[in-house]
Amino acid sequence: MKCFDESWRDFLTNEFTKDYFLDLAKFLHEEYEKKTIFPEKGQVFRAFLTDLNQVKVVILGQDPYHTPGVADGLAFSIKHGKKYMPPSLVNIYKEIDDDLGGHKNVDGDLSSWQKQGVLLLNNVLTVEAHKAGSHRGKGWEIFSKDCIMYLNKVKDHLVFILWGRDARSKRQLIDENKHLIIESAHPSPLSAYNGFFGSRPFSKTNEYLIKNNIKPIEW
DSSP states (O other): OOSSOGGGHHHHHHHHTSHHHHHHHHHHHHHHHHSOEESOGGGTTGGGGSOGGGOOEEEEESSOOOSTTTBOSSTTOBOTTOOOOOHHHHHHHHHHHHHHSOOOOSSSOOHHHHHTTEEEEESSOOEETTBTTTTTTSSHHHHHHHHHHHHHHHOSSOEEEEESHHHHTTGGGSOTTTSEEEEEOOSSTTTGGGTTTTOOHHHHHHHHHHHTTOOOOOO
16 A cells, blocks of 8 residues: 655655654654554555645644544544544534535545545644654654645645644745635634634635635535
8 A cells, every 4th residue: 555645755755864754763663663653554644645736725733633543644534434523523524514504524534625635734643542742842843844845835826724833833834925824723622712613714715716716625
């Protein structure tokens, strides 16, 4: 099974040779050997199965779900068929319903968004079971920063959706003359009422895409 789409090869192969990433890779090897880490090793770069040439929207999250059997390698998404629904995703669907009158997905699997060109990227791509934020400060933040900078440079008319403090810190990396930035509080129950609910990111995204003759997303 391929780990990433060929369109990302230049970016990823360049990152994989940097000192910070070599240190990160060593750390991850030891973590996966000794502990329970999410997502599964083969899904860490699943976001990069999104064809770079088709990317229209970037949703930047924090780190993967740390509940066992949930994280699937896409930010905010969960494995297909799972009955458990993380609170953040419940709130995302609630905002879609309020914003657009309903959502298309029958469960928490967001791969349908990925297929439409939504890059579902976390600021940190791995986490230890039951320990939120446990892989912060290990190098992933550099990786996600470099990814945002790369997208800013090589693409035009992207929508960057930044939810939460970690994601919003990346705003300065994005050229607002080329792209649309939508930012708010994180959809977590701890912060959703501080500006996430009512922010209407989904309709705002589609309005921008349509204005730029880009097919909108079926949320």
